[in-house]
Amino acid sequence: MLYGILDQPLGRGLKYDPDTEIPDLNxxxxxxxxxxxxxxGLGKETILRLSKHSPKQIYLLARTQSKAEAAIKDLQSAVPKAPISFIQCDLTDLKSVEAAAKDFTSKEKKLDILYLNAGIMATPPGLTKxxxxxxxxxxxxxxxxxxxxxxxxxxxxxxxxxxxRVIAVSSVGHVGAPWSGICFDKLKTEMSWTPTMVRYGQSKLANILFARELAKRYPKILAVSIHPGAVNTELYRSVFNGWLSPLNRIRGGFDTVETGAKNQLWAGTVKREDxxxxxYYTPVAMSGQGSWNSQDMALAAKLWEWTENELAGYEPPKAHP
Structure with a gap:
């Protein structure tokens, strides 16, 4: 699996400066x-860069209120009066996700950009709530x-x-997914005998397939997935500083968070026709780099249908009056 990681273009695409190229987000x-x-963190850096271009409102959805409030304080010290609000959302608890959606729709009538940025990586076996x-x-x-x-x-x-637009943050790690792509019959188990990076790859493959199928079914919404690069975040460092550190030195070290956020900033704000x-894009703006599983539209449709069945009990909240 490592050959796939090393062969992927990391930061060799379009030169992009978010400070000058993000348009007015009024x-x-x-x-x-x-x-x-x-x-x-990529999410925090993304919010920072977007905040500089006058959006009406940015909502930070996160699990821990104290951490979110500290992040917002940091962001507003860098961009005074940045319009950032916190909504509690624990992605491991679907009731919490439902509450977050209700909270948002009670406040807003519209939504222009949805960044599916949060994630976990290489965790021990376990189950969500x-x-x-x-x-x-x-x-x-x-x-x-x-x-x-x-x-x-x-x-x-x-x-x-x-x-x-909907921007799903995936990863080159999707190449490590199981040969079949997604083990549908095991998704409601801990998959404890499956290596953690294979389980991670499966989840990141799902991000790509979900964005592809979302774009197909709802073409008025621009939905894409991106790989940020091997970025110097707490998430990556905790995993790769050990067993991948020699390979990381070969490729010249981790990208900075400022560099890592560029691909999702580009995808969220560049001219739609571009x-x-x-x-699925690798940094920055490079298409056609995904695994063969990531381009399998039959698998994307199967994942969508499986997901719809699993989430059938949840209905969108009533629209803002």
Whole structure:
């Protein structure tokens, strides 16, 4: 699996400066999941860069209120009066996701950009509160429910001739998914005999397939997935500083968070005609780099149907009056 990681282009694509190339975001309502890592998180960096371009409101969806409030304080010290609000959302608990969607729709009539950014990586075997393999349940199922519950708002916004986007943060780690792509019959087990990075790869493959199928079924919404690069975040360091550190030195070290956030910032704000709906992009703006499983639309449809069946008991909240 390592050959796939090393062969992927990491940061060799489009030169991109978010400070000068992100357009005016006046009137935009944005959600970013995750973003509470102290100073080395992609979500926090994404919010920072977007905040500089005058969005109407950015909602930080995160599990821990104290960490979110500390992150918002840091962000507003860098960008005074940045319009950032916290909504509690634990992706491992579908009831919490449902509550977050209700909280958001009670506040806003529209949603322009949804960043499915939060995630976990290389965790020990475990289950979410709803009984899904912990990485798949967090990285895919929780985000899928959030998207489902916000779809009416996204669609309504798109009908108003707005440029509506969903950006799923995946990973080159998707190449490590099982040969079959996704082990549907094991997703409600801990998969304890499956290596943690294989379970992670499966969840990141699901992010790509979900974005592809979302784009197919809801073409008015621009949905893409991205790989941020091997970024110097707490998430990556905790995993790769050990067994991958020699390989990391070969490729020149981790990318900075500032570099790592560029691909998702580009995908969320570049001219719509420059982005292919449903595509998976490596840094920055490079298409066509995913595994063969990541391009399997039959697998994408199967994942969508499985997910819809699992989430059938959840209905979108009533629209904002």
């Amino acid at each position: 009137g935009k309502i944005i959600i970013v999941t995750g973003g509470t890592y102290s100073n080395v 709803d009984g899904y393999e912990i990485q798949f349940g967090t990285n895919h199922v929780g985000h899928a429910l959030l998207t489902k519950l916000l779809l009416p708002t996204l669609e309504k916004t798109a009908e108003q001739a707005a440029d509506v 982005v292919t709906n449903g595509e």
